[in-house]
Amino acid sequence: MSLSRRTFLAMTGSIAAVGAVAPQHAASADQARRLRLTARLSRAHLLEAGQPETAVWAYDGSVPGPTLHLRQGESIEAQLINQLPQPTTIHWHGLRIDNSMDGVAGLTQPAVQPGKTYFYRFAPPDAGTFWYHPHYRTWEQLARGLYGVLIVQEASPPAVDQDLIVGFDDWRIGENGQIDEASFDSMHDISHAGRLGNILTLNGKFSQDFEVLSGQRLRLRLLNAATARVVSVRFADHAPLVIALDGQPVSRPFAPRGNTILLAPAQRADLILDCDGEPGQTSSIEVDVGRETLVAGRLVYGTQRRQRANTLSEFPVLPANPMPTDINPDDASPVDLVMTGGARAPFPSAVYQGENLSIRELVRRHKKAWAFNGVVGFPDKPLAVFANGKTAVIKMVNRTAWPHAMHFHGHHVREIQHSAREPSPHWRDTIFMRPDETVTVAFNAHNPGRWMLHCHMLGHQRGGMSTWYEVG
């Protein structure tokens, strides 16, 4: 299935401005700010003008769901109301919060049944760009539209003219304009690249225009909410600086190679982009999706010009979050995580629910095709138990013919060795790995509890690529 070709659209979408939020009074320490999210059936206009609306599942009925604006350390009570025909949960992706609030059905909480509600209580310790989505049948529920952006504002955010969300998503839409539901459990997709779509949206729209002025400075919060698709994003004629990745500030802002930002599923990047174009200009937001380049939206310059006080080279570094970053890899014994399976390099057999099964049996009986250390799916025993406050080291070996996006719950991790290049110095909650690569990561295991570790290409997760680790 190839992606539909896009053209420049004349229509102007509304700008998803997030900077212009009215200041709120600080809640007292014992009084949490209350939020409510209703997961329900809705309709969204995902396709080109003139095309029908698509039935979706969505938080508060919108795709993406409402953007949550939190402040660092602020106590939150978020009520989930489940009006879906399935159980669900909410995972607060990238937030280093208490394990019991992590939202993983079957590991940190029971799934919330249809018609029921659930309360999440936490205080986000880190400022940055995060997101929320279900962690129950995620490969289906996220693909139906259940996700939203969660922004934790810095105490003194950098001065920008606009703070904008740039959220990409990938949909598989049938001829009737509706989500192709039959493919949610497609064995072909599970064992290959996952369930790739044929429609790419930006902020839930087929094409999103951002109205800017020459001389403005933008903060762009990029998210890849796709369940399988890797995107490489460029802002034509513009040279952004990366200031944060996966919600953690980089120690020194940098210009990405080729002005292109690669985002595996679940990854985020915060950029500073100076609008150096001329009044009246339009610049496309280009997305490489493998063999094709799509135009997902545009920067549309107004007729006026703004005077900018400073230049990108003077841009202040975001303050580091209060995350323990001291690691001593030499003191830790590395835990191996060998990824096997999938099409082109299937394993002969693997263990599933305590039973050693041939790949044929796994596919036929369970729709499983992937394993970590020879174990398929969610094992009874953790991959590893790490001592609280000590360095954890995990050596991930991709022995498959496919890329993967390894997501760590509860902690951000840093590469300390990479088989193909210099290890990246940045803290991330999702590590993109290409076929045959070996990546060793380390982190300070400071957050006690049982944490998921899985591929965020969610067909792969569904097909067996998930495990968990424990911090004692």
Ligand SMILES: [Cu+2]
């Ligand atoms: Cu994967």
